[in-house]
Amino acid sequence: MSAYVEAGYGVVTAALVGYGAVVSVRARKLRAEPLVVRVDDSRPLEEGPRD
Amino acid sequence: MKEMVAGAEVVGGHAQWKELPPTRRRPPSRMRRRIVTLLPVAIVVVALVAVLYKGLSSALVYFYTAQQAVAMRSTLGSSTFRMEGVVVPGTIVSTVNGVNFSIRFNHTVVQVIEVGSPPQLFQPKIPVVVVGHFAGKRFFSDQIMVKHSANYVAAHPGRISHAGGTS
Amino acid sequence: MKSDRAVQGLGLVAVLAIVATYILGLWITPPAAVMGNLVRLLYIHPPVAWVAYLAYGVTSVASILYLWKRTRDPRWDLIAASSAEIGVVFTALTLLTGSIWGRPTWGVWWTWDARLTTTALLFLLYVGYLALRRATPDVTQRSKRSAVAALIAFIDVPIVHQSVVWWKTLHQSATVFNASLSPKVHGEMAWTLLLGFIAFSLAYVWMLIRRYQIAVLISKRQEILLQGALDERMSTV
Numbered sequence: 450m451s452a453y454v455e456a457g458y459g460v461v462t463a464a465l466v467g468y469g470a471v472v473s474v475r476a477r478k479l480r481a482e483p484l485v486v487r488v489d490d491s492r493p494l495e496e497g498p499r500d
Numbered sequence: 501m502k503e504m505v506a507g508a509e510v511v512g513g514h515a516q517w518k519e520l521p522p523t524r525r526r527p528p529s530r531m532r533r534r535i536v537t538l539l540p541v542a543i544v545v546v547a548l549v550a551v552l553y554k555g556l557s558s559a560l561v562y563f564y565t566a567q568q569a570v571a572m573r574s575t576l577g578s579s580t581f582r583m584e585g586v587v588v589p590g591t592i593v594s595t596v597n598g599v600n601f602s603i604r605f606n607h608t609v610v611q612v613i614e615v616g617s618p619p620q621l622f623q624p625k626i627p628v629v630v631v632g633h634f635a636g637k638r639f640f641s642d643q644i645m646v647k648h649s650a651n652y653v654a655a656h657p658g659r660i661s662h663a664g665g666t667s
Numbered sequence: 668m669k670s671d672r673a674v675q676g677l678g679l680v681a682v683l684a685i686v687a688t689y690i691l692g693l694w695i696t697p698p699a700a701v702m703g704n705l706v707r708l709l710y711i712h713p714p715v716a717w718v719a720y721l722a723y724g725v726t727s728v729a730s731i732l733y734l735w736k737r738t739r740d741p742r743w744d745l746i747a748a749s750s751a752e753i754g755v756v757f758t759a760l761t762l763l764t765g766s767i768w769g770r771p772t773w774g775v776w777w778t779w780d781a782r783l784t785t786t787a788l789l790f791l792l793y794v795g796y797l798a799l800r801r802a803t804p805d806v807t808q809r810s811k812r813s814a815v816a817a818l819i820a821f822i823d824v825p826i827v828h829q830s831v832v833w834w835k836t837l838h839q840s841a842t843v844f845n846a847s848l849s850p851k852v853h854g855e856m857a858w859t860l861l862l863g864f865i866a867f868s869l870a871y872v873w874m875l876i877r878r879y880q881i882a883v884l885i886s887k888r889q890e891i892l893l894q895g896a897l898d899e900r901m902s903t904v
Contacts, residue, residue, distance in 0.1 A: 451705055451771065453705060453768065453771045454693070454704055454707045456767050457708045457712070457764045457767045458707075460764060460767065461711050461715060461764060464756060464759070464760050465685070465870060468753075468874065469678075469873075469874065469877075473877060476877055476880050476881050476884070479885070537801060537802040537804075538802055540798035540802070541795065541798045541799055544791055544794055547791050548788065548792070548795065551787050551791060552788065554779045554784060555784040555785065555788065558779035558784070559779050559784040559785075559836075560781070560834060561835070562779075562781060562834060562835045562836055562837065563835055563837075584835070619771070619773065620771055621701060621771070622774075623701075626701065629837055643774070643775070645773045645774050645775055646773050646774060647773070647839070648701065648702065648772050648773070649839055651842075652699050652706055652709060652852045652856055653853050654696075654697040654699060654856065
């Protein structure tokens with residue numbers, strides 16, 4: 450097999466695997482992180498929601 | 501039981517400072533922020549202009565056919581340009597510096613003196629683009645580019661895959 | 668989640684299709700008459716370029732749907748941006764695989780012919796689109812501006828495709844999507860090329876869904892952070 454053929458398939462595979470991995474890891478991380486606003490962490494719970 | 505004293509939350513007598521998201525010590529100036537965000541845009545614009553310039557100067561008339569080149573020989577003079585034609589079978593002669601051969605477009609034939617090694621697909625009957633200039637009736641080239649057709653046929657149709665070929 | 672299972676399944680099918688393309692392309696198909704084994708790059712280079720066109724097509728449609736007031740929805744903007752990013756990845760791959768193919772067949776890594784020049788232009792136009800998005804902080808302004816930019820950039824797509832017809836190029840003319848729509852490839856080579864087109868298109872759809880999900884999560888997060896900051900302000904006033 451030609452080294453050029455290997456290089457071509459290699460570049461495509463690396464890009465697809467790389468992009469696919471970045472996208473799925475990022476999606477998983479974002480979904481795992483709870484959607485809270487950090488500023489509110491110090492607020493005691495019994496206060497209830499603000500209006 | 502809560503009152504606000506200048507950003508501090510007083511709960512049960514003692515003040516608790518609220519945690520705010522971390523900010524940079526000195527917020528970047530408006531000017532600097534603008535530069536940081538617009539820099540990529542500016543780089544892309546510069547690159548676009550450069551590519552457009554290249555495109556207009558080179559891509560619009562990428563090559564002359566051998567026929568056109570011969571017709572324009574007097575105006576082309578000794579300027580460098582690209583010329584296209586099909587390698588005439590039986591004319592390829594290897595030399596010390598490269599290879600001599602002729603290319604043909606319709607009925608016009610031009611003799612090419614190439615200095616440098618031709619690409620691996622270079623062979624009789626293949627269309628090529630040569631880069632160089634005229635000297636008299638001959639064309640002195642320092643680069644051959646092989647123009648592959650859009651057709652793909654198996655090397656040995658009807659046979660099982662063959663391990664040969666360009667590698 | 669059920670729909671997430673479906674996306675995972677789609678990803679798996681895409682991977683299998685690509686693996687099948689590789690096996691057929693690298694080992695089963697015969698070497699070609701002039702190119703020999705170099706013909707094997709045929710099974711990846713045109714499909715990758717096709718996905719770039721497809722991605723920019725989706726970006727354009729989504730941008731139109733955003734700009735048209737009756738269908739305006741922030742989600743169209745997110746789809747447009749996600750698809751453009753994937754398009755840029757595939758345009759880069761088109762340029763790279765083309766360069767790798769050009770060196771042994773043409774004899775040069777790069778030449779300024781019309782096809783190559785307009786493709787480089789295409790890459791830069793959509794990198795510019797992504798840069799413009801980052802440079803515009805206001806969401807509505809960003810969406811509108813980038814939708815217009817996407818439509819301007821798309822003008823280059825038909826130019827790239829027709830460049831081999833309109834100008835004299837070193838690059839060959841279209842093998843599959845030519846004027847007579849008759850592929851100039853033979854037998855199993857043609858089937859492998861077709862599989863390549865399908866496989867990479869499936870990979871694109873999977874990538875688009877995943878990238879869009881990220882875009883939605885990020886924009887929701889920004890909305891909530893903004894709302895939180897507003898609440899905070901209100902409570903201190």
